[in-house]
Amino acid sequence: MPAISDTKILIIATDGFEDSELLEPRRQLLEAGAEIVLAAPEKKEIRGDKGAAVTPDRALEDIDWREYDALLLPGGTKNPDKLRMEPRVIDTVRAFVEAGRPVGAICHAPWLLAEADVIRGRTVTSWPSIRTDLKNAGATVVDREAVVDGPIVTSRKPDDIPAFTDAFIRLVEKAEALRESA
DSSP: OOOGGGOEEEEEOOTTBOHHHHHHHHHHHHHTTOEEEEEESSSSOEEBTTSOEEOOSEEGGGOOGGGOSEEEEOOOSHHHHHHTTOHHHHHHHHHHHHTTOOEEEETTTHHHHHHTTOOTTOEEOOOGGGHHHHHHTTOEEOOOSEEEETTEEEEOSGGGHHHHHHHHHHHHHHHHHHHHHO
């Protein structure tokens, strides 16, 4: 199976991200050899809800989703709520899913999947307070650490980061294997 070091992963976040849901998966993906690009609405420092500060590599307007193999969406309550008001983010999420490229969304980030209308008929999980929104968007919602349905992996909370990141890496590896055999 191909290594994740063959992949370029886009992370989209803004102010109010859950610190651990951005920093820990990014650290694990970098350790696995992936190239990571963090994009935000503007190329200025963003702050997590617990105080972490990171500087994005690119502004959203400078992103072409076709350059990336996978998309990772960290949660936090403010981060996905702000991002779902950004048409470019929603278009990017939809493009990744429609192209069958892996998308990982943890905690409140599945709000972005609902906004992009890509979970109808899929099974997902999330933080409990947004599960009704996901059901109303046509998804079947379950309460598990990590749920994979097609190109999407979702997870509930920071405690699930190990299972979420492992499932995301396996999904990326599987997608790489399919691309190489095509």
